[in-house]
């Protein structure tokens with residue numbers, strides 16, 4: 177019988193995340209603060225007066241303009257998506273195919289490899305250096321050797337929290353010839369975006385999301401920033417009406433509440449630093465320096481699986497990343513509210 181699916185799909189490992197019962201959720205790098213009721217109400221009221229029987233605008237110009245202004249880029253180079261995953265898929269589909277190669281640093285966000293493999297592309301993985309620094313030289317060499325169609329950089333990197341400096345990003349762009357994707361999903365917790373590079377480099381695409389700092393993972397909203405000429409080409413393949421009216425209105429309202437959201441971010445960053453100190457002082461565990469809203473911690477005694485289960489028994493969910501390359505002794509812990517962080521530290525003290 178002839179196969180129904182492409183061999184690349186049959187070869188892919190299934191991706192799933194088991195959600196154990198929990199009271200404290202520190203496993204998906206979400207914002208721990210729920211949107212206040214007045215903001216939710218405002219979104220719902222706007223939604224109630226919208227036309228549900230009609231498609232959204234073919235080009236939601238008002239929201240594109242607003243997102244572009246908020247993100248600091250031109251509207252003609254701004255693409256809206258149903259989460260940044262949606263735009264990653266679009267970008268990969270537009271660039272990659274069998275016979276093309278893509279360079280990624282490892283460990284990193286698992287979706288890059290999954291999507292690239294699904295498209296039949298050759299994935300060149302470059303291990304991070306000691307202390308989880310990016311091997312910039314290795315990334316450039318791998319891209320040159322394989323004449324890579326794409327290099328994907330994630331900064332701050334999930335799951336290590338590592339930041340890639342501007343000079344390194346420039347060096348990757350200038351030393352390679354393909355598309356350079358810079359995933360800035362966690363940028364709001366870091367010193368700043370590298371979006372200004374878009375004015376100089378038309379092979380650069382930056383992705384950002386409302387799922388992390390903006391506290392709206394359930395909204396599914398993300399965007400890509402690129403040179404207008406590149407964005408125009410991507411737009412040809414983007415599904416019409418990929419962002420629904422709820423998401424469009426929600427994103428608009430959240431951008432207008434940016435000042436309030438900035439307050440949350442400041443607290444999370446402060447908590448991240450406080451947690452780093454507290455975790456560093458614990459026996460049996462070592463946190464890596466992070467510029468995101470999570471800590472990668474290396475366990476020196478107990479196994480990650482054991483600590484994961486014992487935290488889960490206490491209702492605390494973290495991410496066991498021990499199956500990632502180089503992370504066989506690691507857990508990833510999202511920064512929660514001060515109360516949640518305190519509960520985590522207390523539990524770890526009992527367990528370790």
Ligand code: PMP
Pocket residue numbers: 204205258259260261262285330334359361384385386387393396397398
């Ligand atoms: N990029 C990175 C690095 C991520 O960690 C995530 C979420 N885990 C995403 C993109 C996807 O975000 P979204 O919810 O916008 O699809």
